[in-house]
Amino acid sequence: MDRHLENSSALLQRLRAWCLVHPCRSQSGITDWLKRRPSRAPNAFRRMLSAPPPTTNSETDLTINFKEPLRTKLTINATKGFQARGTQRHPIRNASRCWRVSVVPCTSTINVSGRESNMEIRKSTYSIFSQTELSMLTRDLLEAAADEVWRPYMCHQTFDGADAAQNIAVDGPEPRVQSSDALCCGTFGELLQGQLPADSVLEDSHFLVTMPIALFARAHFTPIADTRSVTVYPSHKVKAKQLAENLLSALGASGGILLLQSELPEGKGLASSSADLVAAARSIAHCCKLRIRTSLVEKLMSEIEPSDGVMYPGVVAYQQRACRLLSFLGQMPPLAIVGIDEGGRVETVDYDQRRGKISASHRSEYHELLDRARTAIPQGDTAAIGRIATASALLHQERAPKEHLNSMLKASEAADALGVIVAHSGTMIGILLDRMAADFPRKLRCVLAHVSAFDDSPKIYLTMTGCQ
DSSP: OHHHHHHHHHHHHHHHHHHHHHHSSSSHHHHHHHHHHGGGSSSHHHHHHHOOOOOOOOOOOEEEETOOOOSSSEEEOOTTTTOOOOOSSSOOOOOOOTTTEEEOOOOEEEEEEEEEETTEOOOEEEEEOOHHHHHHHHHHHHHHHTSTTTHHHHEEETTTTTTTTSSSSSTOOOOOOOOOOEEEEEEESSSSSEEEEESSSSSSEEEEOOOOOEEEOOOHHHHHHHHOOOEEEEETOOHHHHHHHHHHHHTTOEEEEEEEEEESOOOOOSSSHHHHHHHHHHHHHHHOOOEEHHHHHHHHHTTTOOSSSSSSSSEEEEEETTTEEEEEEEEOOOOEEEEEOSSSOOOOOHHHHHHOOOHHHHHHHHHHHHHHHHHHHHHTTTTHHHHHEEEEHHHHHHHOOOTHHHHHHHHHHHHOOOOOOOOOTTSSSEEEEEETTHHHHHHHHHOOOOOOOOOOEEEEHHHHHHHH
16 A cells, blocks of 8 residues: 555545644555545545556646645746636636646745746645546535535535535435424534634635534525515514625515524624524525535625634635635544633624734744644544643733633633633633543533533533534
8 A cells, every 4th residue: 555655646636635624744644534534535535545457647637726735845847837816806718838847845835936928926835626636526515515514404404516416415316394493503612713824825825624413494485476675573673684785686676674693692702693694594505405505695695794614514624705715624422612702792793894903924834734634623632622722822822811811711721721712802612521521520520510600501512423
């Protein structure tokens, strides 16, 4: 197997893509990881590992989307040309033969230099998904969406690069439903939120990592013929009204009545607004008997406010201001969060406009924490997850202090809990506990006893946990 890893250029390209969504950073690490978890390797990948090395030249054409980093050294001379796509702000045309792309090890950028026709390429640093990586990402998202935990919420949503019919689990028909009810879960703050080094991602380097919890926003859409407007209840949910009208316009469908109900309190950092918007979009898709692409929902949400990545079936690293996926990280292990509310409300748009700058040294720390999360979450490493959440909470304390953070840290240490987690743009703080640990009941009682000394109404939240 090792000989094949060293000699197969085509396999090396696939391995680099595999690194993005699985907990390893080297070819030997991938081999060891697959030996420990053979069931997680797709059949095609296992066949490729056992196949003889190819004898053809390694020259490769790629279709590149400037979104996500490769993690190993790769140099491509685009002698045959390749297609390149940027954003509306920085459009990139089809690349000519003089383009050269290199990916620096363990960074999230590529450097592009050269000329296209007579136009000089001015912006030289981007981050990318290759075509292979996109197909693997889509496959992982579809597998997660078909999981019994996520399937009831995802059956009217699909992903770029997927045949819509693939979003139905192969072992059963589409769930039978009697109405256009749809739900979306919230997230307890963020496992991690910060900013990556300036050259790490395209345009906006702010990101977050979600912590999905089993609290939901519910939407029910009823169409009314010959109208384009949407009446929403409660009436103050104007963001959901805007998204619903824009989505119906894009689908060429009539307006109607949108009813919203949520278990997520507003302005606390539990993604109540994002969950409303996603639930509304899913309800409309359900009513229209369509599967809408996640990218369309994200585009419409980005026109309204910064949003969390709650539209995905699991934990994601997400660019909240651009409403764009960075990485699908997998499933959160079964955790309990003992949470308290410090009071007040935080409006997402207001917070986003007034947040302070993050130093270069802190950006590097956030980059390292994100790399650790990419490993810890697929492996179900609860101790590492707790350390990442605590580190992010402490880094954020300098910009948006939480009054009870020190008290929660002491309570966590006294109970030997995993660590603390905060709503970076909200009012919530929590203590993380492993629900599968043998001493979970004792630790839970200990945490509640310590927290009750300074808060009289702590609540317990459970993570959304699909199959690993």
